[in-house]
Amino acid sequence: MKAATLKEGSERSCVLTRAVKAPDDLIRFVAGPDGTLVxxxxxxLPGRGVWASLSRKAVTEAIRRKAFERSLKTKVAVPADLPEMIDALMLRDVQQALSMANKAGLVVAGFGKVEALIETGRCLAVIAASDGAxxxxxxxxxxxxxxxxxxxSEGLKVRRLPVVTIFAAxxxxxxxxxxxxxxxxxxxxxxxxxVLSRWRRLVRYRTDDTAASDQNEPEDTTEPAGPNAE
Structure with a gap:
């Protein structure tokens, strides 16, 4: 099967609410080779896709209403822990992005170095271990x-600094x-x-923020028709 492609600016609809949104405000799902929803x-991934709003609550409700099966028009096994699976995959995605940023020389670690970067005004975001003191x-x-x-005091524009707290030490x-x-x-x-782009998506998923928004950068939310399928 040919891999899925999305044209820039294309939209899809949520399998649960039928609301039409940009792909960045949704999660795509396909039926895997063994008939399990992925x-x-x-x-x-190749195959006909269905979409759900970027929200754990929306995914959970879509499972309860069997919306994925109806939209795909085929028998598909939907894992009971699908919402947790998505959360874990998104968290791993942020972690991998952080590793890449570190290899690119864009991460400093240790309180002193972090404080120094904050003081320069060039700090893009702070990362604090969730289990830190x-x-x-x-x-x-x-x-x-x-x-x-x-x-x-210098008359400069103040940008609210994101604080990422999704990782344990x-x-x-x-x-x-x-x-x-x-x-x-x-x-x-x-x-x-x-890193920040992936983090924002995870926070939106966890907080059921189904509308497109650029939060605080948060401290750490029946069958569709039309653009839902491809």
């Missing part, structure tokens, strides 16, 4: 506020290939933007 996060999180917050205040160590990582930060660059 999430296609990169939108490249509360005192460390407080100090990072203070460093961010000091940098914002300094820019304001062990996940950060694995992604960065170094031990004892509690704080890290991203410097500007395409690979770092890729």
């Amino acid at each position: 999430p296609d996060l990169r939108r490249k 509360e005192d460390g999180k407080r100090k990072i917050g203070q460093a961010i506020r000091r940098a914002e205040a300094a820019r304001e 062990a996940d950060l160590e694995l992604a960065l290939g170094r031990a004892h990582v509690i704080h890290a930060a991203l410097a500007p660059g395409p690979a770092a933007e890729g």
Whole structure:
């Protein structure tokens, strides 16, 4: 079968609500060779695709209503843990992107280096281990506020700095290939933007944010017709 392709600007509809959205606001699914429904996060798998809103709640409800089976018009096995599977795949996607950004030299680790990058005004995002000490999180917050205040005093535009908290320390160590990582930060660059793009999608999935938006950058949401199928 030929791999799926999407034209720029094309739209699809949610298998649950039939709302027409851009692909970035949806998740694509296909039936695998064994007849099991597979999430296609990169939108490249072959076969007829169906789409659901970028929302764990929407996927869960689509399973309950058997919307995937009706739309595909074929018998398909839908894993009961599909919402959790998608979450795990998206988390791994962010972790892999972070590893690539690190190889590109766009990641610094360690409280001192993170604080220094924040002070330069060139910090794209801060990454804090979810299981790190509360005192460390407080100090990072203070460093961010000091940098914002300094820019304001100079009459410069203040950009709210994203704080990514989806990783445990062990996940950060694995992604960065170094031990004892509690704080890290991203410097500007395409690979770092890729980390944030994937992170935002995961946060939107978890928080059931079915509308296209650029959140806080959050601290860490019957058969369709028309554009739903391909």
